[in-house]
Amino acid sequence: MDPTQIINQRVEVAVFYRKDCDVSMLAYPVKMKFKNQEIKFTRLGLRHPTSKGRRMVHIFDVTDDVNDYRLEFDAQGLTWTLISMIPGVSL
Amino acid sequence: MNYGLNTDEPRIMWIDLNSAFAMAEQQAHPSLRNRPIGVTNRLSPECCVIAASYEAKALGIKVGVRRSEAIALCPDFVMLETDPPKYHHVYKKLMAIMQSYSPKVKMKSIDEGIIDFRDMDKTYTTERLIAIGYEIKARVKKEIGDYTKINVGIAPNRFLAKTAAGLHKPDGLDVISYRNLLDVYKSLELQDLNGIADGFGSRLRSFKIDTPMKFLEAREDLLRKQVFKSINGMHWFNRLRGFEVDDFETKLGTVGRQWVVKNPSNDEDYLRSCLHFLAETTGKKLRFRNVDARGVAVWLTFQSGETFYDKRTYKTGVFTDSDIWLRVSKIFNQRPKHMSVRTMGLTLYKLEPSARSQIGLFHNTEKDQHVTTAVDEINDMYGMFTVHSGDSLEGTKHVKQKIPFGGTEYFELLLKRQ
Numbered sequence: 001m002d003p004t005q006i007i008n009q010r011v012e013v014a015v016f017y018r019k020d021c022d023v024s025m026l027a028y029p030v031k032m033k034f035k036n037q038e039i040k041f042t043r044l045g046l047r048h049p050t051s052k053g054r055r056m057v058h059i060f061d062v063t064d065d066v067n068d069y070r071l072e073f074d075a076q077g078l079t080w081t082l083i084s085m086i087p088g089v090s091l
Numbered sequence: 092m093n094y095g096l097n098t099d100e101p102r103i104m105w106i107d108l109n110s111a112f113a114m115a116e117q118q119a120h121p122s123l124r125n126r127p128i129g130v131t132n133r134l135s136p137e138c139c140v141i142a143a144s145y146e147a148k149a150l151g152i153k154v155g156v157r158r159s160e161a162i163a164l165c166p167d168f169v170m171l172e173t174d175p176p177k178y179h180h181v182y183k184k185l186m187a188i189m190q191s192y193s194p195k196v197k198m199k200s201i202d203e204g205i206i207d208f209r210d211m212d213k214t215y216t217t218e219r220l221i222a223i224g225y226e227i228k229a230r231v232k233k234e235i236g237d238y239t240k241i242n243v244g245i246a247p248n249r250f251l252a253k254t255a256a257g258l259h260k261p262d263g264l265d266v267i268s269y270r271n272l273l274d275v276y277k278s279l280e281l282q283d284l285n286g287i288a289d290g291f292g293s294r295l296r297s298f299k300i301d302t303p304m305k306f307l308e309a310r311e312d313l314l315r316k317q318v319f320k321s322i323n324g325m326h327w328f329n330r331l332r333g334f335e336v337d338d339f340e341t342k343l344g345t346v347g348r349q350w351v352v353k354n355p356s357n358d359e360d361y362l363r364s365c366l367h368f369l370a371e372t373t374g375k376k377l378r379f380r381n382v383d384a385r386g387v388a389v390w391l392t393f394q395s396g397e398t399f400y401d402k403r404t405y406k407t408g409v410f411t412d413s414d415i416w417l418r419v420s421k422i423f424n425q426r427p428k429h430m431s432v433r434t435m436g437l438t439l440y441k442l443e444p445s446a447r448s449q450i451g452l453f454h455n456t457e458k459d460q461h462v463t464t465a466v467d468e469i470n471d472m473y474g475m476f477t478v479h480s481g482d483s484l485e486g487t488k489h490v491k492q493k494i495p496f497g498g499t500e501y502f503e504l505l506l507k508r509q
Contacts, residue, residue, distance in 0.1 A: 001162075002134055002170055022234055046119040046236055048180030053473050059176070061119035068120040088122045 003086050009034070013071065013080040029060055029071055034082060039064050059083075094307060096269040097247045097333035100217055102208040104224060105244040105252035106189060108181070108231075109261050111202030112142035115181050116171055118236040127152060128169040129161060133491055138170070145261050184235045192223055203256075205249060207338075217266060220245050224264045247333040253285050269333060276303035294318060307331050346376045346384065349436030353489050355394050357431045361485060363423070366435055368486025370419045371479055374412040377439060378467065383408030384439035387415070389422040393430040401425060408443050411463045412480065415439070 045061035127147035129140035195207035224243040244255030255265040315324030388402035
């Protein structure tokens with residue numbers, strides 16, 4: 001089964017910017033507001049840039065140690081979108 | 092016994108990001124780490140695994156296993172669709188790391204490549220290469236992600252370097268040189284050798300060559316004249332001894348695309364539109380490689396199990412989407428039209444360096460070239476298939492681009508499509 005749940009909703013995100021570190025960690029989201037809940041991210045899985053037509057977007061795969069979230073930052077429109085999430089599974 | 096081994100210091104480093112797509116997904120999704128997962132091109136009940144995580148492989152879920160079979164083996168098995176931009180990011184990061192050590196870096200596929208240190212100065216000893224190997228491993232974890240592991244193999248030629256990289260998966264670093272080569276061969280089965288699968292394996296066994304050591308001990312003339320019946324026998328004789336025979340560029344022979352028809356049908360409009368779309372994507376590949384094609388082949392398989400194949404060779408080469416489609420559709424129109432098509436494909440062959448800058452005697456290609464270049468530039472800027480033939484509109488909705496597995500030549504092109 002594919003556990004990915006598509007969400008595609010604009011969200012409010014707080015981002016942490018660092019200096020003097022590897023480019024993959026220069027900026028990463030620390031928390032977001034989704035469905036009136038504040039979700040704090042504990043780890044950044046992977047960040048990768050890609051393009052949508054002419055627009056540059058950055059994909060952040062993050063986790064709160066329960067669920068995994070895929071956030072998209074539109075570098076032109078300066079918007080954050082929660083693209084999808086993978087609910088955590090107890091093993 | 093003197094085997095005539097290559098006694099040069101090992102200076103080829105093979106870097107292998109095993110289970111690359113699955114590992115990239117586990118890197119991105121911490122909840123999927125240490126779990127059996129797989130990646131497929133298109134999710135469907137009967138889709139196949141194109142990359143499996145180590146945990147899945149341990150359960151017998153390997154490349155080619157259907158999703159239904161995988162779930163039967165492991166009900167918790169997770170299958171995800173491919174995400175080319177993610178893999179491209181990992182590929183580019185890995186390549187950048189490798190290129191920081193030597194100007195001679197060659198990616199063999201999306202997830203593996205070699206660093207050639209043979210032209211570097213004599214300070215690049217085996218010990219130094221081992222240190223570089225561990226440094227690359229550390230950089231991969233830091234610059235790509237903490238879950239990402241690579242295998243490193245160091246040897247005097249590509250074949251042995253790849254063999255070394257496979258000795259201790261998924262996080263190994265091994266060196267093969269003339270000093271330990273015999274011990275390595277003694278620890279392997281014949282078909283553990285890269286390039287020896289069922290075909291060559293049974294051919295070798297028919298000559299009582301059933302272990303790597305017996306393969307090494309076989310005479311060169313036996314391998315060349317009887318076992319392989321070609322120069323391949325001599326190549327294997329040298330390859331096994333650590334001499335480089337695989338350092339060459341392969342010539343581009345064909346360009347093409349194939350597609351498993353979504354909802355098999357004999358609907359003329361549907362099939363034409365999808366094939367037209369395949370012809371347009373093939374045209375983009377052709378121009379990406381800067382070649383023209385004189386030959387066109389089209390093949391179909393039908394639900395009944397029967398097949399259709401035809402090809403034609405022309406005196407002049409083509410490169411525009413419209414010219415390619417004109418030639419493809421002439422062949423396609425000859426098919427038995429009452430039959431339901433299951434798979435379709437086209438191949439362009441007799442490829443020649445582009446003659447687009449030459450002025451034609453009877454037909455001026457300058458205008459065609461300008462129009463094609465303009466359309467390609469628009470599509471590069473605004474996304475693939477912003478401008479395309481109206482006839483292929485239906486095809487764009489059905490045909491999805493697959494992740495190219497064998498080589499990395501079309502990766503940039505694929506990402507534009509995405």
